[in-house]
Amino acid sequence: MQLQFTVLTHYLEADEHPYTVTPTNCDNLLQQALAELRESITASDAMITFDPLPTPMHTPNTYNQLVFHELLDNALKFRDSARPHIQVRAEREDGSWRFAVRDNGIGIAPQPPTNCPASSQEIPTPHRLLRHRRGLGHLQEHR
Secondary structure (H helix, E strand, O other), X not given: OHHHHHHHHHHHXXXXXXXXXXEOOHHHXXXXXHHHOHHHHHHHOOEEEEOOOOOOEEOOOHHHHHHHHHHHHHHXXXXXXXXXXXXXXXXXXXXXXXXXXXXXXXXXXXXXXXXXXXXXXXXXXXXXXXXXXXXXXHEXXXX
């Protein structure tokens, strides 16, 4: 929980500080997430496979590692009694990298939950107004 709070704080401060774009080693980020989840991985006897991941140019922050952590953690939590099989990969697409995490878990219902903000719905917060675009990675801060 503390990691999530720290990441959210960094994310909200993103526009307040100048940033630099540096190479981000995604293999290292994945290894950090796997190390943090080692106990859950061992307890569930999960099989996790991954291709070598790229080192794209990106803004360094803790949010990057949290994405891998949360996707793997969800794959380990939301499953039936079968042994979890999780695959992580990345492929080049139109000059960008597309990352994918596939698992044999229980899945998500096709309709969106009713408590999620609609596309482009504004969410008031004490100090900022966040606009929810599509998906976790597309929150944009507005002042």
